[in-house]
Amino acid sequence: MSGPNYPTTRRRTRLDAQFDRIRAREEAGLAKSGGGSRAVKKFLNNRLAVFGLVVFAIIIFASVFAPLLTPYDPNKIDLRGMLQAPSWEHWFGTDRTGRDLFARVLYGGRISILVGLGSAVLAAIIGVLIGVYTGYVGGWLDALAMRVSEIFMSFPQIILVLMLVSILGQSLLNLMLIFTLTGWGGIYRMARARMLSLREEEYVLALRSFGLSRPLIAYKHMLPNALGPIMVNITLSTAAFILQEAGLSFLGLGVPLSIPTWGNILNVAQDIRVLQTNWWIWLPVGVVISLFVLSVNFIGDGLRDATDPSQQG
Amino acid sequence: MLTYIIRRVLILIPMAFVICFLVYLGLELTPGDAVSHMINPDAAGSMNPAQLEALRQSLGLGQPFHVRFWSWFTNLLQGNFGYSMSGGVPIANIIATRLPATLELAAVALVFSTVIGSLLGVVSALKRGSKTDSALTVIGMLGVSIPEFFFGLVAISIFALNLGWFPVGGRSMPGYLTLWDRLPHMVMPAMVLSIMLTAGVMRYARSSMLDALSRDFIKTARSKGLPEWRVNLLHGFRVALTPVVVLIGFRLPVLIGGSVIIEQVFQWPGIGNEFISAVRSQDYPVVMTIALLSVMAVLVASLIVDILTAVIDPRVRLGE
Numbered sequence: 023m024s025g026p027n028y029p030t031t032r033r034r035t036r037l038d039a040q041f042d043r044i045r046a047r048e049e050a051g052l053a054k055s056g057g058g059s060r061a062v063k064k065f066l067n068n069r070l071a072v073f074g075l076v077v078f079a080i081i082i083f084a085s086v087f088a089p090l091l092t093p094y095d096p097n098k099i100d101l102r103g104m105l106q107a108p109s110w111e112h113w114f115g116t117d118r119t120g121r122d123l124f125a126r127v128l129y130g131g132r133i134s135i136l137v138g139l140g141s142a143v144l145a146a147i148i149g150v151l152i153g154v155y156t157g158y159v160g161g162w163l164d165a166l167a168m169r170v171s172e173i174f175m176s177f178p179q180i181i182l183v184l185m186l187v188s189i190l191g192q193s194l195l196n197l198m199l200i201f202t203l204t205g206w207g208g209i210y211r212m213a214r215a216r217m218l219s220l221r222e223e224e225y226v227l228a229l230r231s232f233g234l235s236r237p238l239i240a241y242k243h244m245l246p247n248a249l250g251p252i253m254v255n256i257t258l259s260t261a262a263f264i265l266q267e268a269g270l271s272f273l274g275l276g277v278p279l280s281i282p283t284w285g286n287i288l289n290v291a292q293d294i295r296v297l298q299t300n301w302w303i304w305l306p307v308g309v310v311i312s313l314f315v316l317s318v319n320f321i322g323d324g325l326r327d328a329t330d331p332s333q334q335g
Numbered sequence: 336m337l338t339y340i341i342r343r344v345l346i347l348i349p350m351a352f353v354i355c356f357l358v359y360l361g362l363e364l365t366p367g368d369a370v371s372h373m374i375n376p377d378a379a380g381s382m383n384p385a386q387l388e389a390l391r392q393s394l395g396l397g398q399p400f401h402v403r404f405w406s407w408f409t410n411l412l413q414g415n416f417g418y419s420m421s422g423g424v425p426i427a428n429i430i431a432t433r434l435p436a437t438l439e440l441a442a443v444a445l446v447f448s449t450v451i452g453s454l455l456g457v458v459s460a461l462k463r464g465s466k467t468d469s470a471l472t473v474i475g476m477l478g479v480s481i482p483e484f485f486f487g488l489v490a491i492s493i494f495a496l497n498l499g500w501f502p503v504g505g506r507s508m509p510g511y512l513t514l515w516d517r518l519p520h521m522v523m524p525a526m527v528l529s530i531m532l533t534a535g536v537m538r539y540a541r542s543s544m545l546d547a548l549s550r551d552f553i554k555t556a557r558s559k560g561l562p563e564w565r566v567n568l569l570h571g572f573r574v575a576l577t578p579v580v581v582l583i584g585f586r587l588p589v590l591i592g593g594s595v596i597i598e599q600v601f602q603w604p605g606i607g608n609e610f611i612s613a614v615r616s617q618d619y620p621v622v623m624t625i626a627l628l629s630v631m632a633v634l635v636a637s638l639i640v641d642i643l644t645a646v647i648d649p650r651v652r653l654g655e
Contacts, residue, residue: 308481311485315480
């Protein structure tokens with residue numbers, strides 16, 4: 023790579039500027055050695071990822087500390103204050119039954135994030151448990167798990183989700199189970215592929231010759247080397263599940279309407295009159311969903327760049 | 336080549352069979368059977384239980400599970416998908432009337448996203464590290480982060496309700512059936528459906544183009560003294576585009592998933608719309624059949640993709 027003294031006339035890029043700064047600091051004897059892992063530093067150097075982290079943190083905090091931020095109850099019906107436009111009293115206005123929308127967005131965030139993050143973590147646990155072991159052991163167990171995941175993954179996800187919703191019925195727990203069931207395949211394949219390449223490493227051979235049991239080798243010694251991509255996968259599937267929950271609830275087929283979630287708030291926007299005259303009901307919450315998913319995606323991308331040097335474009 | 340194709344098909348057949356079996360199992364586990372679809376519950380209550388039982392027997396419902404599965408399966412192969420629970424319409428008819436609308440939308444979205452997505456991706460790769468590149472990356476990220484239906488709502492609100500450029504929804508006005516008349520109806524749903532696909536194609540095209548540009552033959556072309564645009568377009572772009580075209584097959588699930596929601600937002604009378612109303616009314620035979628058909632479409636698409644990849648890249652079929 024070219025340093026600052028490289029004699030060309032090409033334009034200086036951001037990388038050059040960064041390199042100059044590092045040199046300047048080194049010359050001034052300020053450069054710190056060690057301290058913090060390389061991946062963390064790389065992540066913090068990625069502007070989009072840091073932006074994502076900040077937005078993510080703000081929305082999570084606002085949802086968790088919702089009672090401190092708004093005096094309203096998200097389910098309290100106030101028939102005298104129906105369909106009020108945003109004001110100092112109601113920041114996001116009120117909906118058709120006079121419920122305060124700011125409170126609903128905050129409290130709804132709790133459920134939407136719970137569904138997204140919860141299902142992603144559950145799916146990751148199942149996918150990793152199966153993928154790490156079968157990927158290491160191979161044989162018929164591996165072939166069986168692969169076939170099963172192929173069957174799950176050949177369904178377009180939303181079709182499978184809706185099919186299961188129609189069979190199992192709508193509830194918060196069912197939705198999380200369904201997301202887990204339909205989402206484990208991706209992370210399973212990733213974990214398995216990682217294991218297939220790790221299996222050839224010499225330290226695995228060494229462990230095996232020490233006589234360690236297979237689960238011990240797979241889970242204790244090989245799994246930590248696959249944690250980077252697993253974290254990336256969890257973030258990206260959180261984003262996907264939040265989008266799906268919003269879509270399903272928008273259609274009225276996700277979380278039951280009595281529980282406020284981001285998708286359920288948007289549900290009324292199917293009505294053309296609401297769409298036309300009451301923009302405050304659907305616009306702010308749509309922006310919040312988009313911002314949140316965007317921030318999670320940025321974090322996922324940043325994590326990938328930070329943990330996996332081969333994936334950079 | 337032929338042995339490769341045969342091998343791929345042989346892998347596919349048992350899988351398709353297992354999926355059919357699972358779907359049938361789901362159908363059996365859900366409440367209601369063919370008799371309850373044929374006779375409305377009020378009439379069934381007043382009927383003699385023995386009569387109902389006789390009807391069940393005559394329809395073959397008393398037979399063991401594997402016999403029923405087999406007759407369902409052979410019917411399926413002949414294109415006889417059974418009957419809808421609401422109205423008893425043959426499901427094959429429902430699909431035949433709904434499918435063209437869905438295909439129309441999907442085709443437009445597919446062409447649009449492929450052209451625009453690969454163009455933007457290539458531009459992004461050629462200007463790697465520039466402001467244009469980062470702007471396109473962020474736009475692509477927005478495209479996959481904003482819920483599709485929210486795009487739809489914003490589009491309806493701006494272009495249909497406020498500006499009045501396009502109709503709010505539906506596929507045509509009553510009595511106006513030519514393609515020209517229907518075009519304004521198609522614009523918004525097709526564009527919204529394209530957004531997520533375009534973002535995906537763009538990302539893929541960018542990395543594929545970067546990969547192509549780093550190859551040795553590009554250096555050779557440059558050192559021959561070819562003008563930069565020729566190097567990029569004739570050597571880089573051509574190589575980068577093949578995987579992008581193959582990608583079309585992999586986008587089918589995204590397309591099906593997207594059209595389910597988009598058809599609902601724009602009241603587009605396609606399969607996705609039918610699927611949602613079947614899920615709402617718990618019309619299990621319709622739900623299962625549409626799900627089954629979508630899986631089969633995905634499987635066939637992936638088979639075609641595999642074959643195409645093998646045609647393009649000999650390493651695929653010789654490997655393993």
